[in-house]
Amino acid sequence: MTRKHYEMIAEAIRQATKDSFLNLVTSDKKDEGKDFVLDTLTNVIFEVSKTLEEDNPNFDTKKFTDACMVSSS
Numbered sequence: 001m002t003r004k005h006y007e008m009i010a011e012a013i014r015q016a017t018k019d020s021f022l023n024l025v026t027s028d029k030k031d032e033g034k035d036f037v038l039d040t041l042t043n044v045i046f047e048v049s050k051t052l053e054e055d056n057p058n059f060d061t062k063k064f065t066d067a068c069m070v071s072s073s
Contacts, residue, residue, distance in 0.1 A: 001055055009048065010067035017041050017068070 020037045045068050053059045 001052070006052060006059070006064060007067065009052075010064055013041070013045060013048070013068040 020041065021034075024033050024037060045065055049059075049061045049064055052064065053061055
């Protein structure tokens with residue numbers, strides 16, 4: 001896989017995060033679901049990072065994790 005592939009995966013995760021939190025904001029149970037969604041997305045990012053690191057020993061897990069995060073701006 002190339003850097004371009006890693007960037008596409010990170011963008012997909014970032015978009016899924018935005019979508020999940022948007023759904024929570026409009027939900028009646030936003031307080032109950034926030035921690036669950038955050039835990040789930042964190043686990044997905046961790047597992048994907050492990051897999052990509054196995055594929056490429058030079059894979060930068062921190063850089064990938066940062067790229068998956070939704071900016072607060």
